Amino acid sequence: MRRFSWFNATSLTLGFAFLYLPMIILVIYSFNESRLVTVWAGFSTKWYGELAQNDAFLDAAWVTIQVAFWSSTIATVLGTMAAYVLVRGGRFFGRTLFSGMVYAPLVMPEVITGLSLLLFFIAVNLDRGIVTIVLAHTTFSMCYVSVVVSSRLVSFDKSLEEAALDLGCSPFDAFRSVTLPIIAPSVIAGWLLAFTLSLDDLVIASFASGPSSTTLPIKIFSAVRLGVTPEINALSTIMIGLVTVGVVTASLVIKRNVARAEAEARAAAG
Amino acid sequence: MASSADKVFAPWEDAYEQPLIRFKNVTKRFGDFTAIDDITLDIYTREFFALLGPSGCGKTTLMRMLAGFEKPTTGSTTLDNKDLANVPANRRPVNMMFQSYALFPHLSVYDNIAFGLKRSKMPKGEIPDRVEEMLRLTRLQKFAKRKPHQISGGQRQRVALARSLAKAPKLLLLDEPLGALDKKLRQDTQFELMDIQEKTGTTFVIVTHDQEEAMTVASRVAVMDAGVIVQVATPGAIYETPNSVYVADFIGDVNLMPGYAKISGSRAVITWAEGQPPIYSKTDLTAGTKCTFAIRPEKVSISEEEPGEDVNKVQGKVLDIAYLGNLSTYHVELPDGKVIKAQVANERRIANRRFTWEDPVWLSWTDTAGVVLTK
Numbered sequence: 001m002r003r004f005s006w007f008n009a010t011s012l013t014l015g016f017a018f019l020y021l022p023m024i025i026l027v028i029y030s031f032n033e034s035r036l037v038t039v040w041a042g043f044s045t046k047w048y049g050e051l052a053q054n055d056a057f058l059d060a061a062w063v064t065i066q067v068a069f070w071s072s073t074i075a076t077v078l079g080t081m082a083a084y085v086l087v088r089g090g091r092f093f094g095r096t097l098f099s100g101m102v103y104a105p106l107v108m109p110e111v112i113t114g115l116s117l118l119l120f121f122i123a124v125n126l127d128r129g130i131v132t133i134v135l136a137h138t139t140f141s142m143c144y145v146s147v148v149v150s151s152r153l154v155s156f157d158k159s160l161e162e163a164a165l166d167l168g169c170s171p172f173d174a175f176r177s178v179t180l181p182i183i184a185p186s187v188i189a190g191w192l193l194a195f196t197l198s199l200d201d202l203v204i205a206s207f208a209s210g211p212s213s214t215t216l217p218i219k220i221f222s223a224v225r226l227g228v229t230p231e232i233n234a235l236s237t238i239m240i241g242l243v244t245v246g247v248v249t250a251s252l253v254i255k256r257n258v259a260r261a262e263a264e265a266r267a268a269a270g
Numbered sequence: 271m272a273s274s275a276d277k278v279f280a281p282w283e284d285a286y287e288q289p290l291i292r293f294k295n296v297t298k299r300f301g302d303f304t305a306i307d308d309i310t311l312d313i314y315t316r317e318f319f320a321l322l323g324p325s326g327c328g329k330t331t332l333m334r335m336l337a338g339f340e341k342p343t344t345g346s347t348t349l350d351n352k353d354l355a356n357v358p359a360n361r362r363p364v365n366m367m368f369q370s371y372a373l374f375p376h377l378s379v380y381d382n383i384a385f386g387l388k389r390s391k392m393p394k395g396e397i398p399d400r401v402e403e404m405l406r407l408t409r410l411q412k413f414a415k416r417k418p419h420q421i422s423g424g425q426r427q428r429v430a431l432a433r434s435l436a437k438a439p440k441l442l443l444l445d446e447p448l449g450a451l452d453k454k455l456r457q458d459t460q461f462e463l464m465d466i467q468e469k470t471g472t473t474f475v476i477v478t479h480d481q482e483e484a485m486t487v488a489s490r491v492a493v494m495d496a497g498v499i500v501q502v503a504t505p506g507a508i509y510e511t512p513n514s515v516y517v518a519d520f521i522g523d524v525n526l527m528p529g530y531a532k533i534s535g536s537r538a539v540i541t542w543a544e545g546q547p548p549i550y551s552k553t554d555l556t557a558g559t560k561c562t563f564a565i566r567p568e569k570v571s572i573s574e575e576e577p578g579e580d581v582n583k584v585q586g587k588v589l590d591i592a593y594l595g596n597l598s599t600y601h602v603e604l605p606d607g608k609v610i611k612a613q614v615a616n617e618r619r620i621a622n623r624r625f626t627w628e629d630p631v632w633l634s635w636t637d638t639a640g641v642v643l644t645k
Binding site: 181 | 337338339358359360361364365366368369370372374375376385386389390419433434437
């Protein structure tokens with residue numbers, strides 16, 4: 001049913017231009033020969049080379065990746081557990097409150113989350129560093145994992161778990177050998193989403209970070225205040241690439257997951 | 271009795287036989303709703319026992335209690351004289367075949383069948399042989415490597431059966447096992463199920479809302495309604511001598527004629543409609559009472575001329591004919607507007623049938639053809 005019309009083509013172009021033109025300009029200027037960001041002086045990859053020499057940026061990148069890895073991993077474990085309890089736990093006391101509180105960070109202004117975490121870390125006398133950023137990122141990315149995983153669990157035939165119990169599994173064994181393999185694509189998608197969210201978070205990280213633990217977004221933000229350099233363009237281009245890969249992979253995994261769930265549903269019905 | 275007991279399988283008639291399963295005053299409540307209301311029931315080894323009833327009658331809840339997925343609110347359940355109250359589902363020698371089959375989509379047919387064995391005490395080396403045996407029993411050898419979504423509905427049904435039988439459970443539970451199959455396949459599979467039950471000697475408990483299915487496969491049928499067992503008997507007894515209007519109406523087609531019975535010797539004389547002669551029927555009743563006379567349509571004869579021999583006869587005209595191919599059901603309207611159904615085997619071709627719409631006909635039946643119900 002694909003039909004070409006000038007109206008569709010124009011609105012599509014304008015829409016995408018609005019969304020992506022600034023980024024495209026950024027990517028183009030990252031290959032600029034000139035030090036002046038706004039003057040094109042020929043193609044070059046030298047800023048990428050310079051970037052590789054810049055220890056401050058590389059340290060920040062390493063911190064960011066560590067934080068993203070640990071926070072997304074912890075968030076995936078906790079988020080999956082929360083989703084499992086919310087979908088499978090039936091009606092327990094405080095269920096509504098619990099589910100509301102799991103999803104609240106989705107809509108909570110980041111500044112408030114960041115500030116409250118900062119106050120908390122000070123109150124418990126926790127030195128700010130990688131650990132605190134990991135904790136902070138876990139709190140907000142956990143709910144995204146929970147949303148992704150619970151949407152899969154809702155469509156999951158509960159009798160599969162009962163069948164596992166019936167065939168001699170302990171409840172934990174049933175989760176490990178039946179539930180987890182089936183919901184694995186959602187769990188992976190949730191992890192990728194959490195990883196990506198952690199990678200590009202600025203606000204919460206700037207509240208939770210300490211002097212020794214600057215993440216890349218913080219580094220870029222503070223560097224830009226002194227003027228945009230082609231190096232930052234190059235760095236941003238790399239980050240755009242990383243985030244794109246993360247989001248696209250997550251959505252592909254989710255899509256495949258949905259297709260498989262539909263095939264299973266068809267198989268069960270037919 | 272002793273000589274016939276050797277041939278006929280009827281452990282429920284043997285006072286010395288110990289039941290395999292014993293429900294004793296079992297009640298199950300979900301909040302305000304009583305799903306199972308004080309049920310006492312014995313099921314014997316090697317039985318093919320059917321729990322039959324409309325949806326919401328509690329049959330599935332009763333089965334899930336045996337599997338260990340529900341706990342009775344009060345009362346006790348025993349298996350082999352052992353109380354099941356504190357035995358979790360994974361420790362019971364009971365397996366279940368689920369209505370949705372619940373095959374593990376990420377495992378092959380082989381691994382689905384081996385799933386329970388890997389979690390049993392069976393030595394690792396014996397598992398392949400047992401799986402092979404199950405594949406052979408259910409004629410699935412060719413599909414061992416396939417995933418559940420790569421095989422047909424009938425094959426999935428057999429995988430589910432093989433998986434639940436693999437551990438050689440003392441008791442196999444079947445929850446609407448044939449519901450997802452089309453009619454022809456369902457009938458074939460019913461006989462296959464009976465065959466497998468006989469070969470393996472396992473006790474089967476089947477939950478179904480399909481009365482034909484229950485009648486075909488079961489050694490005994492429990493008809494349930496609103497959390498209560500209305501009648502437990504062999505399919506024949508359920509059909510021929512239902513104990514209540516509910517059972518008579520639920521199983522098969524029936525003519526129900528409410529009236530008042532007076533007793534004359536071993537017969538009831540039922541006045542049921544003005545201007546009609548009373549119905550004579552053999553009965554165990556000893557006192558006059560309000561009752562319902564129930565008679566199956568195939569036990570009512572239909573004829574053009576007044577029949578001589580039968581005790582009960584009424585005259586009417588053909589209102590409707592339901593042609594089913596092998597059978598026809600004639601709806602005959604009496605002068606007062608009551609309708610009685612009579613079912614006849616179509617021995618002749620449809621063009622040559624004896625009666626058609628509006629024809630005046632006689633209906634007749636003997637005094638043993640129907641039953642007098644007081645419940």
